[in-house]
Amino acid sequence: MTDKKHYIKTPNNVPYEPNLTEDFKSRPKLPAPTLTRLYAARAVQLVIRDGVTLEAAFDGQAGYSDLDPRDRAFARLIAATVFRRWGQIGAVLKPMLKDKPPAFIMSVLQTACAQILFLDTGQHAAVGESVNVVKSSSKTRGFAGLVNAVLRRVTREGPKIAATMAPSENFPRWLSNSWTKAYGRQALRKMALQLMKDPPLDISVVSDTEGWAEKLDGTVLPTGSIRKDRIGNVTELPGFETGAWWAQDIAASLPVKLLARALGDDGLTGKTVLDLCAAPGGKTMQLCAMGADVTAVDKSDKRLDRLRQNLERTGQNAQIVVEDVKDFMPEGADPDAYNGQFDAVLLDAPCSATGTFRRHPDVLFNKSHTDIGKLGSLQNKLLLAAARHVKPGGHLIYCTCSLQTEEGEARIAPFLAARSDFRLNPILTEPDLDDLQVVTQEGYVRSLPHYLLKKGGMDGFFIARLQRTKEN
Numbered sequence: 196m197t198d199k200k201h202y203i204k205t206p207n208n209v210p211y212e213p214n215l216t217e218d219f220k221s222r223p224k225l226p227a228p229t230l231t232r233l234y235a236a237r238a239v240q241l242v243i244r245d246g247v248t249l250e251a252a253f254d255g256q257a258g259y260s261d262l263d264p265r266d267r268a269f270a271r272l273i274a275a276t277v278f279r280r281w282g283q284i285g286a287v288l289k290p291m292l293k294d295k296p297p298a299f300i301m302s303v304l305q306t307a308c309a310q311i312l313f314l315d316t317g318q319h320a321a322v323g324e325s326v327n328v329v330k331s332s333s334k335t336r337g338f339a340g341l342v343n344a345v346l347r348r349v350t351r352e353g354p355k356i357a358a359t360m361a362p363s364e365n366f367p368r369w370l371s372n373s374w375t376k377a378y379g380r381q382a383l384r385k386m387a388l389q390l391m392k393d394p395p396l397d398i399s400v401v402s403d404t405e406g407w408a409e410k411l412d413g414t415v416l417p418t419g420s421i422r423k424d425r426i427g428n429v430t431e432l433p434g435f436e437t438g439a440w441w442a443q444d445i446a447a448s449l450p451v452k453l454l455a456r457a458l459g460d461d462g463l464t465g466k467t468v469l470d471l472c473a474a475p476g477g478k479t480m481q482l483c484a485m486g487a488d489v490t491a492v493d494k495s496d497k498r499l500d501r502l503r504q505n506l507e508r509t510g511q512n513a514q515i516v517v518e519d520v521k522d523f524m525p526e527g528a529d530p531d532a533y534n535g536q537f538d539a540v541l542l543d544a545p546c547s548a549t550g551t552f553r554r555h556p557d558v559l560f561n562k563s564h565t566d567i568g569k570l571g572s573l574q575n576k577l578l579l580a581a582a583r584h585v586k587p588g589g590h591l592i593y594c595t596c597s598l599q600t601e602e603g604e605a606r607i608a609p610f611l612a613a614r615s616d617f618r619l620n621p622i623l624t625e626p627d628l629d630d631l632q633v634v635t636q637e638g639y640v641r642s643l644p645h646y647l648l649k650k651g652g653m654d655g656f657f658i659a660r661l662q663r664t665k666e667n
């Protein structure tokens with residue numbers, strides 16, 4: 196335990212009124228190493244303050260895109276490390292701070308700790324550049340002494356404190372409680388170890404899996420995705436420019452594969468599929484590559500731009516509709532007489548995305564328990580809206596990349612109660628799925644981040660396969 200007298204006192208009367216929105220409008224004139232750290236600290240603060248994604252927090256900052264790609268990657272690595280090591284960093288800083296400093300100063304300290312304790316950057320540079328960040332604005336200059344003193348102590352005492360923490364302390368408490376309840380303590384411990392690791396890169400190909408696995412120096416996973424050990428620079432890999440493949444976690448590739456299996460021998464060939472909440476289009480590309488006639492709907496035109504680019508790059512075609520799923524009606528359909536016209540509908544519903552924490556550790560910190568409740572009611576509405584488009588005898592896939600059962604398993608019973616003409620079409624364990632151990636007794640797919648552990652894990656996902664009865 197640290198004695199109270201070792202606290203470092205926050206300076207009084209420092210006129211710091213953070214106004215991030217204003218601050219972010221201008222690009223500070225600073226040397227690249229300082230600027231990189233400034234962007235990282237601001238991004239961390241933005242995720243916490245505004246509940247945005249880390250990507251949006253960086254993209255929203257003036258001048259960030261002008262930074263050298265290597266500096267941008269470093270800034271992202273620093274910020275992501277804060278979210279991977281939140282509990283450990285908090286435990287290191289707590290005994291050293293008498294009062295909680297302003298949010299931006301806290302973010303500077305957290306990003307510096309990430310560098311000092313967990314990244315391969317010189318400790319001297321991490322301390323020096325963080326002090327420079329604070330000195331670079333008259334609003335924060337008064338904190339330079341505090342930041343310097345705290346970080347010097349972190350270099351001496353931090354590693355020992357960080358090592359005493361259980362990895363699961365890096366999860367926010369409300370999430371670790373909910374996951375312990377749903378999956379048990381052992382699963383929680385294993386998931387926590389996954390948070391600390393760099394995830395691999397999974398790739399879905401248009402065709403020739405074996406050939407591309409060789410060219411990309413990857414291995415073929417049980418369900419046909421190709422895995423490379425590290426993410427690296429995806430756009431520079433062979434076959435990216437020519438659109439031979441796209442990045443997609445193995446778990447995210449399962450909904451379309453399971454839909455194809457439900458459709459019998461010809462799979463998706465020639466089938467009409469409505470892809471709801473489609474952007475940026477990982478599943479749209481899979482559906483197209485498997486021969487389906489796809490209508491892709493999303494309410495975000497900006498995200499659909501990425502889907503358009505992805506389709507163009509991979510040389511595929513889909514009808515694209517910018518609309519809220521709740522309002523969507525196929526062109527020419529009479530809403531009063533409409534009885535569903537698609538062979539299959541896939542709803543990849545908006546969710547907390549907590550299952551993607553290996554790739555996006557910020558998802559653990561930009562949501563709260565209240566958001567899960569709100570998402571659950573939205574998912575109910577979207578599921579009912581999706582069901583309207585399934586023709587009699589047709590199929591419906593509901594999936595989310597969330598680890599919260601409220602966004603997965605718990606959504607199915609209310610849906611089946613409201614639509615008695617649908618039934619659960621249980622997913623059967625087949626050899627490739629057996630290897631992943633993702634099929635539950637109820638016939639859902641539920642994957643957790645520590646599944647497929649020896650090969651690097653997989654995203655957390657929930658998939659339910661439903662079918663409309665033929666009569667009516």
Ligand SMILES: C[S@@+](CC[C@H](N)C(=O)[O-])C[C@H]1O[C@@H](n2cnc3c(N)ncnc32)[C@H](O)[C@@H]1O
Pocket residue numbers: 471472473474475476477478479492493494495498518519520521543544545546
């Ligand atoms: C999980 S992402 C979809 C990922 C996508 N299916 C893929 O495989 O790349 C959820 C998407 O739902 C969209 N969305 C959220 N609410 C929506 C709504 N009410 N109507 C249409 N799209 C919505 C978001 O814009 C976002 O693109």
